[in-house]
Every structure is written in C-alpha cells, then in structure tokens.
Amino acid sequence: MIRRGRGSTGTGRRTALPDGTYAPTERVREGAGGTLVVAFHGDDGRRATFDVSTLPLPGWHQVLAAAFAERTGPAGGLRTLSAAGSGWGSLGRLMRFLGSLPQPPAVPGRLTPDHLTAFHAHRTATAPVTGYRDLADARVLFTLPALREHVSPEALDHLQRRLPAPRSATTSERGVVSAAAGAGRLTTGYSDGELARLMAALRADAAKIRDRIRAGEKLLRRYQHAPASLNEEDRELGRMLQMMAATGQVPTPPGARLNPFAPERVQLAGHLFLTLRDLPPLMLLAAALSERNGETIKELPVGHRLLEDRAVELVIVKRRRGARRWFETLTWEIGVPGRELHTPGGFYLLLLELTARSRQWCGSPLLWCVWRNGHGARLDVADNHLAPFENSLRGTPILPTAWAANRPRPLLAAPQGSAAALPLQVSFNRIKTSMEVRRTKRMGGHLPSAAKSNSMPVLFRNYLSGDPVITSWAEEVLGEALVDAEQAARQAHERAMQAAGGGPRVLHGPTDTTTSGNARPALETGWTACVDHDHHPLTGKQCQVSFLDCFHCGNCLVTRDHLPRVLALLDALAQRRHELPEEDWWARYGPTWVAIRQDILAKFTPAELEQAQAAKPGDALLDLVENPWETP
Structure with a gap:
C-alpha cells in the first residue's frame, strides 16, 4: 500500500488499498488435543485464548464459541482483556450451573425460562451484585445472532424482561460501605487537611526518587568521562553503575551477603532504575495531577507529542465508555522547569526520564517500566525488567495504604471527635x-x-x-445565598415603606378603633386593616395594590385581633417555600415575610403570640389574593 500523506485522495484518484487479498484471522479454532478455543486480541493490545471445551454440556460448545467470539470481536462490547475475562466468568458460572442440574439442557434449544429463573435465584442467594451482572451478560450473549437462532423464543422473552435490581450496599454518613462492598473501606474524598498532607507526602517521596536516580545518572557520567576525579568509593559505585547500564543486571555490592534476596541489590538497582516500591507515590501523584482514575494511570503510553514545549499530547485509555469509545486524546501542561511535581505534563516527562533505563530492556510501549529482583518473583533469572501492567491491570498490587502507613512520617486521617487519629486510607478512587x-x-x-x-x-x-467536603461547601454556599436573599428582601421592604408612608402601625386595641385625624373606622382588608383606602400614601388615589403590599404601607393598621390571621399567613408563606425555588420565593414573598417578622410580631408579647397561635384560622386565604396564574 502506497500513501503519500494527507490529501493523497480526491476526485479522480483512487483510494490507497492494501496489496493482495485480506484474510481475517479465524477467531474460533481448534486448539491442542482437539479443544475448541476463542482467540482474543483487545483494543488494549492484550491477547488471550478462552477454551470453550472446559465448559460442561458439549452440545453448547460450538454455538457458545461463535457467540463469545462475536461478543469479544471488533464489533462487540468486550474489547479489553479484563472485560473479556469478566464476560467469560459470567458465561462459565451459567454453564456450570446448568450442567449441575438433575436434568440439564443438553443443547441450547432445551433451555427454558425455569432454568434461567433457578440460575438467578441461585446467584441472588450467594452473590446478589454478581448475579445481576451474570444475568445481564447472559441477556446480551443470548441475543447475538450466533446464539439467538438456537434458543427458544420463551427463553429469549424471559431474558428480555426487566432485571431485578441488586441489593445496594448501605453507606453510613461517614462514607463507610457495609460488608457487602468491603467492610471499613472509605469511598469519600479527603478533607482539606488530609489532602494537603497527602499531596505534600507524595511530592516529597517523588522528589526523593527523582533526586536518587538523577544522582546515579550524574555519577555514571562522571565515571565515564573522568573516573580519576572520583574517590575510591564513588569510583567503585560508578563501575557497578556502568555495568548495570550496559547489561541491565544488578551485581551484588562488595561486602554484601551472597544472598539473592539481599536488600543491598535493591538499593543498588535504585541508583538507575525504578523499583516496585517506587510505584505507589509516583502513580498516586500522577493520578492527583492528571485527575484521572487508577486504570488510566496504569495504562499511560510512551508515545506522545510535544506542543511547542508547553504541553504534552497523548492518547489515553478511558474504560467503561462503551464499545469503540475507550481512547481519548488529551493535552497536559508542562509548566516551567523545576515545577515537574506540580503539572501533569511536566510530571509525565519526568516519569519518562525515570523509566527510560528499564524500558530499554523490556521494550514496553507503556510508561511504567521497573526493575525487580527475579529471585523474589520466583523467576529463573536474577534480574527482571518489566512493565507491571502490560499483561493485566491487576498484575502488580500497589498497596497505597501500606505506603502511607510505612513512611518515616506516617499519614494519619483527620481525628473524629476524641478518638485517636487512625492511619489514612489511601486509594486511587x-x-x-x-x-x-x-x-x-x-x-x-x-x-x-x-x-x-x-x-x-x-x-x-x-x-x-454524599461527599462531606462538597456537602459542607454546598451548605455554606446555600447559607450565603439565603443571607443575600434575606438582605435583598429587607432592603426591598425598607424601600417600599419609605415610598408608602413608613410601614404598618401596630395598635393593641380593637380593629374599629379610630385613629387621630381620621373619624372613620379602619377598613378590614385581607389580614390587616386600612385607615384610608381612598388615598394611598404614594399616589394619593384609591389604593390598587395587592393585600400583600399592605404590610409596607403607612395606612396599614394591625391590632391584636388581626394577629391570628397574620400568623396563618406566615404559615402559608412557609408552605409556599416548599413549592417554589428559593430565589422565586424570596422575590415574591420575601418582603412580606420580613415585614411580618420584623415590624409586626416583634411588637407583641410572647403571651399574645401564644394566644393568637391557638386561635389562628385554618385557611390563610393566600390563594384568594393572588392571580390564579401566579399560584405555584
């Protein structure tokens, strides 16, 4: 196939095609000894074979192999090794259950809804969450063309029903999940103090690792260019470093015990190579700076592109997004020199530097490459350079909590009350x-x-x-918003009083009491009385405002007889607060609420309020004074 860059095709020019005839690889084939296997090559670059012959009920094997090959193929939904392994586990549990029945379905056509119901009941009794996933995986697998034609319509209809939801793990207020999901395991984020201490510890340990390897590289260069300038101890160390750089093998230091597990070899290897014990702080810091999960951090690639020495562009793996959506191109800021531990791009380039020696010997396209003691890993060699997550994301345990507890200065969680501080639980999540x-x-x-x-x-x-930090912040923001809304309502009430004659007047006599300068009795309104309905203080004309606006008017008169109705109105306003957004409630009813609480209730004694509370009517008549289209 010949291609000469972008724009090589166009009108009148043929598209470049591969030479020869393309023959796709058979994914279902016979293995050694006549077994039937499904070959898998995922989008994550990992390969595996799944032996269908190990499952019970041989009459199912051929169609199961074809269906599972379709499920894990390029157009299927299981395109990583871990996803394919999970699907294979669900399939194996179903087939082993069917094979254990007194009268198992020997071929797919004999599968009945009763078999599936019994399988669901069995899995629900033992593992509810896993049982739900097993039935969901079976539904997808059985509806594929390779298997659908061999299963009865009744069984397919049974699988298509809504699956019963699994029992969810209960979570306490502190974020501790119950035993169903791992007892004592925290799932919430860190407090501000915990996060600050954790980030400081991660940067401190990452700086030690960086300085250690850079010091070893510097000593190696000095030994190669001017060995005579070194003292005897550094010259001996430089000689061993040169041998390590040339062969990838770590010798036993002079004076160390002739023991394949000697810690002196691990210490010597650390002068040029990353070791397994270096992974926790580096990987956790990478997760914090990039704000990505642990799976993505484990599969960071070596391939990247520099953008004007200011940013790094690379393609990462983002799982659980659905088929053909696992890859994402992102850009990380590099930052200024010396700030590599504070920017994701700068830290990524630093990691490339620290892992370069081991990558030379293992040749992995992934970022994380380390040295490990071959004897400790029960290998036939003394030294082994490997990419710990190339074959499986679970191949090498990181144990971040153990790292935090075993530091010279252990990380502690924020104390809860009078209890002593506990070790900080550290995880990617x-x-x-x-x-x-x-x-x-x-x-x-x-x-x-x-x-x-x-x-x-x-x-x-x-x-x-449910995160306590975001909950506390949200409560603080909401409290500030409510204070601002109340202040705005108070200011609106004060402006309305100044424009309408100074606000309501409170008297302790009956409603029909005449006021000085006015021989006529006060006119009853919705909840108060009006001393001059024909002359509004602002316009001088007949009043046209709402009864709710009476509480800002100088003609408003409130007596002890009005108090029960005013209290009923206050309850009605509180009910409307549950029916309207806070912002709308304060804009519509806030000034009235402020006027009642501040200018009316404050002028009555507790005994008068208690007596009025017992006599307040059941209906506040709020609906009658508002336009119907304004009612929430």
Whole structure:
C-alpha cells in the first residue's frame, strides 16, 4: 500500500488499498488435543485464548464459541482483556450451573425460562451484585445472532424482561460501605487537611526518587568521562553503575551477603532504575495531577507529542465508555522547569526520564517500566525488567495504604471527635473523588464546566453525591445565598415603606378603633386593616395594590385581633417555600415575610403570640389574593 500523506485522495484518484487479498484471522479454532478455543486480541493490545471445551454440556460448545467470539470481536462490547475475562466468568458460572442440574439442557434449544429463573435465584442467594451482572451478560450473549437462532423464543422473552435490581450496599454518613462492598473501606474524598498532607507526602517521596536516580545518572557520567576525579568509593559505585547500564543486571555490592534476596541489590538497582516500591507515590501523584482514575494511570503510553514545549499530547485509555469509545486524546501542561511535581505534563516527562533505563530492556510501549529482583518473583533469572501492567491491570498490587502507613512520617486521617487519629486510607478512587470535588468547587458548582473525564450524571452520582467536603461547601454556599436573599428582601421592604408612608402601625386595641385625624373606622382588608383606602400614601388615589403590599404601607393598621390571621399567613408563606425555588420565593414573598417578622410580631408579647397561635384560622386565604396564574 502506497500513501503519500494527507490529501493523497480526491476526485479522480483512487483510494490507497492494501496489496493482495485480506484474510481475517479465524477467531474460533481448534486448539491442542482437539479443544475448541476463542482467540482474543483487545483494543488494549492484550491477547488471550478462552477454551470453550472446559465448559460442561458439549452440545453448547460450538454455538457458545461463535457467540463469545462475536461478543469479544471488533464489533462487540468486550474489547479489553479484563472485560473479556469478566464476560467469560459470567458465561462459565451459567454453564456450570446448568450442567449441575438433575436434568440439564443438553443443547441450547432445551433451555427454558425455569432454568434461567433457578440460575438467578441461585446467584441472588450467594452473590446478589454478581448475579445481576451474570444475568445481564447472559441477556446480551443470548441475543447475538450466533446464539439467538438456537434458543427458544420463551427463553429469549424471559431474558428480555426487566432485571431485578441488586441489593445496594448501605453507606453510613461517614462514607463507610457495609460488608457487602468491603467492610471499613472509605469511598469519600479527603478533607482539606488530609489532602494537603497527602499531596505534600507524595511530592516529597517523588522528589526523593527523582533526586536518587538523577544522582546515579550524574555519577555514571562522571565515571565515564573522568573516573580519576572520583574517590575510591564513588569510583567503585560508578563501575557497578556502568555495568548495570550496559547489561541491565544488578551485581551484588562488595561486602554484601551472597544472598539473592539481599536488600543491598535493591538499593543498588535504585541508583538507575525504578523499583516496585517506587510505584505507589509516583502513580498516586500522577493520578492527583492528571485527575484521572487508577486504570488510566496504569495504562499511560510512551508515545506522545510535544506542543511547542508547553504541553504534552497523548492518547489515553478511558474504560467503561462503551464499545469503540475507550481512547481519548488529551493535552497536559508542562509548566516551567523545576515545577515537574506540580503539572501533569511536566510530571509525565519526568516519569519518562525515570523509566527510560528499564524500558530499554523490556521494550514496553507503556510508561511504567521497573526493575525487580527475579529471585523474589520466583523467576529463573536474577534480574527482571518489566512493565507491571502490560499483561493485566491487576498484575502488580500497589498497596497505597501500606505506603502511607510505612513512611518515616506516617499519614494519619483527620481525628473524629476524641478518638485517636487512625492511619489514612489511601486509594486511587479517593484521590479521584477529591480532585473532582475541588474542581467542581473551583467552577462554582457548575456541573457542565466541572465535568472533565465523566458525564454530568456520573460526576454527581459517583463523586459528588454524599461527599462531606462538597456537602459542607454546598451548605455554606446555600447559607450565603439565603443571607443575600434575606438582605435583598429587607432592603426591598425598607424601600417600599419609605415610598408608602413608613410601614404598618401596630395598635393593641380593637380593629374599629379610630385613629387621630381620621373619624372613620379602619377598613378590614385581607389580614390587616386600612385607615384610608381612598388615598394611598404614594399616589394619593384609591389604593390598587395587592393585600400583600399592605404590610409596607403607612395606612396599614394591625391590632391584636388581626394577629391570628397574620400568623396563618406566615404559615402559608412557609408552605409556599416548599413549592417554589428559593430565589422565586424570596422575590415574591420575601418582603412580606420580613415585614411580618420584623415590624409586626416583634411588637407583641410572647403571651399574645401564644394566644393568637391557638386561635389562628385554618385557611390563610393566600390563594384568594393572588392571580390564579401566579399560584405555584
């Protein structure tokens, strides 16, 4: 195939095609000893074979192999090794259950809804969450063309029904999940103090690793160019470093025990290579700076592109997004020299530098390449350079909590009450949650702007909902908003009083009491009385305002007889507060609420309020004084 760059095709020019005839690889084939296997090559570059012959019920094998090959093929939904392994496990559990029945369905056509109901009941009794996933995987597999034609319509209809939801794990207020999801395991983010201490510890340990390897590289260069300038101890160390750089093998230091597990070899290897014990702080810091989850950090690639030495562009793996949506191109800021531990792009380039020696010997396209003691890994060699997550994301345990507890200065969680501080539980999930919370706070709680690597529903449901930091911040923001709304309502009430004659007047006599300068009795209104309905203080004309606006008017008269109705109105306003958004409620009813609380109730004694509370009517008549289209 010949291609000469972009724009090589166009009108009148043929599209470049591969030479020869393309023959796709058979994914279902016979293995050694006549077995039937399905070959898998995922989008993550990992390969595996799944032996269908190990499953019970041989009459199912051929169609199961074809269906599973379609499910894990290029157009299927299981395109990583971990996803294919999970699907294979669900299939194996179903087939082993069917094979254990007194009268198993020997071929797919004999599968009945009763078999599927019994399988669901069996899995629900033992593992509810896994049982739900097993039935969901079976539904997808059985509806594929390779298997659908061999299963009865009744069984297919049974699988298409809505699956019963699994029992969810209960979570306490402190974010501790019950035993169903791992007892004592925290899922919430860190407090501000915990996150600050964690980030300081990660940067401190990463700086030690960086300085250690750079010092070893510097000593190696000095030994290669001017060995005579070194003292005897450094010259001996330089000689061993040169041998390590040339062969990738770590010798036993002079004076160390002749023991394949000697810690002196690990210490010597650390002068040029990353070791397994270096992974926790480096990987956790990478997750914090990039704000990505642990799976993405484990699969960071070597391939990248520099953008004017200011940013790094690379393609990462973002799982659980659906078929053919696992890859994402992103750009990380490099930052100024010396700030590599504070920017994702600068830290990524630093990691490339620290892992370069081991990558030379293992040749992996992934970022994380380390040296390990071959004897400790029970290999036939003394030294082994490997990419620990190339074959499986679970191939090498990181144990971040053990790293935090075994540091010279262990990390402790924030104390709860009078209890002593406990070791800080560290995990990729908690770091990711903390970073999502902080970014959401920086964006002012605006989810469309805060959603970075997840959709808005996923961001809220899996990271923000229930987190104590975001809950406390939201309560603080809401409290400030309510204070601002109340202040605005008070200012609106004061402006209305100044324009309408100074606000209501409170008397302790009966309603028909005449006021000085006015021989006529006061006119009853909705909840108060009006001393001069024909002359509004602002316009001088007949009053046309709402009864709610009476509470700002100088003609408003309130006596002890009005108090029960005013209290009923206050209850009605409180009920409307549950029916309207806070912003709309304060704009419509806030000034009236302020006038009642501040200018009327404050002028009555507690005994008078208690007596009026017992006599207040059941209907406040609020609906009658508002236009019907304004009623919420």
